[in-house]
Amino acid sequence: MFQSALFQLVLVKLRGFLREPEAVFWIFVFPLLLALALGVAFRAKAPDVLPIGVERGPGADWIVQAISATPGLEARPIDGDQAAADLRAGRIALVVVAGEPWVYWYDPSRPDARLAALAVDDALQRAAGRGDVHAISTREMTDKGSRYIDFLIPGLLGMNLMGTGMWGIGFYLVQARAGRLLRRFVATPMRRSDFLLAQILGRLLFLFIEVGVLVVFARVVFDVPLRGSIFAFVVASLLGAVTFAGLGLLVASRSRTIEGVAGLMNFVMMPMWIGSGTFFSVSRFPEAVQPVLQALPLTAVNDALRAVMLEGASLAQISGELGIAGVWAIVSFALALKLFRWT
Amino acid sequence: MLPMSEFAIRCRGLVKRYDALLAVDGLDLEVRVGECFGLLGPNGAGKTTTVEILEGLLPADGGEVEVLGRVPSIGNRALRQRLGVQLQESRLPEKLTALETLTLFRSFYDHGLDPREAIAMVGLEEKARVWVRKLSGGQQQRLSLACALVADPELLFLDEPTTGLDPQSRRQIWGVIEAFQKRGRTILLTTHYMEEAERLCGRVAIVDRGKIIASGPPADLVAALDAEHVVEFEVDRPPDLEALRRIEGVRELGQENSVLRMTVGEVHRAIPRLLEELRVQRLDLLRLTTHHATLEDVFVALTGRHLREN
Numbered sequence: 001m002f003q004s005a006l007f008q009l010v011l012v013k014l015r016g017f018l019r020e021p022e023a024v025f026w027i028f029v030f031p032l033l034l035a036l037a038l039g040v041a042f043r044a045k046a047p048d049v050l051p052i053g054v055e056r057g058p059g060a061d062w063i064v065q066a067i068s069a070t071p072g073l074e075a076r077p078i079d080g081d082q083a084a085a086d087l088r089a090g091r092i093a094l095v096v097v098a099g100e101p102w103v104y105w106y107d108p109s110r111p112d113a114r115l116a117a118l119a120v121d122d123a124l125q126r127a128a129g130r131g132d133v134h135a136i137s138t139r140e141m142t143d144k145g146s147r148y149i150d151f152l153i154p155g156l157l158g159m160n161l162m163g164t165g166m167w168g169i170g171f172y173l174v175q176a177r178a179g180r181l182l183r184r185f186v187a188t189p190m191r192r193s194d195f196l197l198a199q200i201l202g203r204l205l206f207l208f209i210e211v212g213v214l215v216v217f218a219r220v221v222f223d224v225p226l227r228g229s230i231f232a233f234v235v236a237s238l239l240g241a242v243t244f245a246g247l248g249l250l251v252a253s254r255s256r257t258i259e260g261v262a263g264l265m266n267f268v269m270m271p272m273w274i275g276s277g278t279f280f281s282v283s284r285f286p287e288a289v290q291p292v293l294q295a296l297p298l299t300a301v302n303d304a305l306r307a308v309m310l311e312g313a314s315l316a317q318i319s320g321e322l323g324i325a326g327v328w329a330i331v332s333f334a335l336a337l338k339l340f341r342w343t
Numbered sequence: 344m345l346p347m348s349e350f351a352i353r354c355r356g357l358v359k360r361y362d363a364l365l366a367v368d369g370l371d372l373e374v375r376v377g378e379c380f381g382l383l384g385p386n387g388a389g390k391t392t393t394v395e396i397l398e399g400l401l402p403a404d405g406g407e408v409e410v411l412g413r414v415p416s417i418g419n420r421a422l423r424q425r426l427g428v429q430l431q432e433s434r435l436p437e438k439l440t441a442l443e444t445l446t447l448f449r450s451f452y453d454h455g456l457d458p459r460e461a462i463a464m465v466g467l468e469e470k471a472r473v474w475v476r477k478l479s480g481g482q483q484q485r486l487s488l489a490c491a492l493v494a495d496p497e498l499l500f501l502d503e504p505t506t507g508l509d510p511q512s513r514r515q516i517w518g519v520i521e522a523f524q525k526r527g528r529t530i531l532l533t534t535h536y537m538e539e540a541e542r543l544c545g546r547v548a549i550v551d552r553g554k555i556i557a558s559g560p561p562a563d564l565v566a567a568l569d570a571e572h573v574v575e576f577e578v579d580r581p582p583d584l585e586a587l588r589r590i591e592g593v594r595e596l597g598q599e600n601s602v603l604r605m606t607v608g609e610v611h612r613a614i615p616r617l618l619e620e621l622r623v624q625r626l627d628l629l630r631l632t633t634h635h636a637t638l639e640d641v642f643v644a645l646t647g648r649h650l651r652e653n
Binding site for chain 1: 398399400401417420421423424426428430431432433434435436438439443446447448450451452453474490494
């Protein structure tokens with residue numbers, strides 16, 4: 001029994017992909033490495049202990065003891081020359097110069113140094129006998145979801161959907177056109193709709209793997225939450241994938257050379273890499289360009305994924321973003337089918 | 344059921360323009376069911392354009408076209424079910440195996456051969472599980488031919504099926520085409536190799552500048568030169584051409600650069616007379632060759648140019 005043309009065409013796409021080790025790396029491994037590197041580099045933890053230097057002199061020993069008795073601070077005696085060098089290099093946050101008055105020597109542009117100044121002052125004043133004017137207690141916030149890695153992961157997902165959708169479809173199509181394979185297909189009774197549908201289906205099959213791998217990785221390594229429903233998350237991912245598949249189809253609808261389509265791809269994707277809130281918030285851009293940035297498909301997809309993952313948003317709450325992505329998908333497909341060059 | 348037409352392909356007054364260039368200029372063609380017909384001509388003569396119009400890949404700008412009794416067009420899937428098409432220089436997906444490639448092409452057709460049968464027809468059984476990329480040029484070309492044969496078509500289009508191949512690969516492909524024709528199927532092929540047309544084709548049409556300038560069985564076209572032999576020679580100074588033309592038995596005399604070529608009926612009588620005439624004109628003979636007339640000579644006689652210009 002011969003299989004259907006649609007099945008065979010999807011199979012061609014899957015085989016072509018899995019037999020291309022570079023493609024597997026860029027789609028599955030690279031996003032993980034990127035998430036790992038950025039997650040580690042921007043981890044939100046402050047150093048557990050602030051290192052403080054105390055310049056040798058009369059009363060220095062008492063100061064060292066008073067500071068070290070306070071949790072989160074650690075003091076050691078230090079020479080004047082060494083103190084300047086260690087401060088510059090960031091090995092210590094602050095130097096206390098004993099004497100009358102005590103001198104706090106630090107770089108006020110460093111947040112950890114300013115924090116050290118407050119903590120050291122509090123420790124020394126208490127040790128010297130100052131009491132609390134008002135009783136307080138503290139409650140610690142331990143929820144995840146507000147760190148940089150939490151912001152980053154949905155953005156990486158969106159960016160990956162864009163990259164694989166556009167390259168996976170665009171590159172393949174232009175290669176087939178340049179090698180006159182499309183023309184050869186058209187010379188057979190193959191349904192052209194089968195061929196285009198196979199591109200989308202092949203794309204969606206990978207979607208589950210590539211999104212799943214990144215979400216599980218983020219959960220296991222960085223404890224990034226998925227607060228919303230799995231259903232809303234799948235809908236947002238699917239719509240994102242379809243939107244970028246349509247955009248890839250459109251960008252590749254006429255090019256006859258790989259170089260031509262590569263330039264066009266970068267031209268389309270570059271503004272979204274920067275302006276769609278993947279690595280930093282869209283709100284950093286001026287008010288005047290906000291409407292443009294908000295209308296970009298990647299901005300919509302990123303915002304939708306972020307809302308579902310971090311804020312537990314429901315489908316209704318992300319309907320605006322889904323609407324924008326949907327319009328892009330419909331317009332791209334319609335234009336691509338109109339413009340598509342088979343020969 | 345309609346009576347089977349005698350013709351697999353008919354076209355009349357075919358015209359195709361690319362901007363200012365007239366690629367096909369009022370071409371008429373009739374290919375009978377069961378014959379192997381060759382379109383012969385130099386690069387740029389309009390062969391490929393003509394074939395792509397017949398395949399329905401290109402719209403014609405004028406003229407009437409009928410293929411297997413239908414009008415070919417991009418959307419005519421019913422007609423495509425009956426056609427096998429091999430395009431010039433089309434690259435198959437590199438990372439599929441030969442068998443996977445054939446299974447893919449087979450899936451496009453309602454009826455056809457088992458992919459393994461098609462692979463056997465072109466003698467690639469041992470390469471069934473090898474990636475296309477790892478096949479030699481000749482093997483890739485045979486696989487490409489198999490992709491057209493897997494449809495078990497009534498009419499097979501082959502656009503320069505052996506261009507760029509070594510002699511051994513070429514003969515293997517000729518064998519496949521001959522076997523296909525023996526089963527009563529029709530073939531239209533384009534080529535600029537004379538031996539290929541003479542060996543495979545029952546009839547050929549010589550195409551030049553978008554028009555057919557001669558057609559018929561290869562032997563008839565050669566015979567129409569009214570000369571079985573061609574004598575080519577070079578001499579040290581420009582000769583008196585009129586005197587050479589008057590030599591008894593010379594049908595035609597032409598000149599291409601420094602080479603003079605004459606067509607003669609009986610080479611053993613013509614050459615002594617030629618040598619005598621050169622002696623009279625006090626010319627030194629630098630080179631002289633003779634060969635049986637071929638389609639190449641027909642083309643040269645008709646156009647004054649060679650098929651493959653170096």
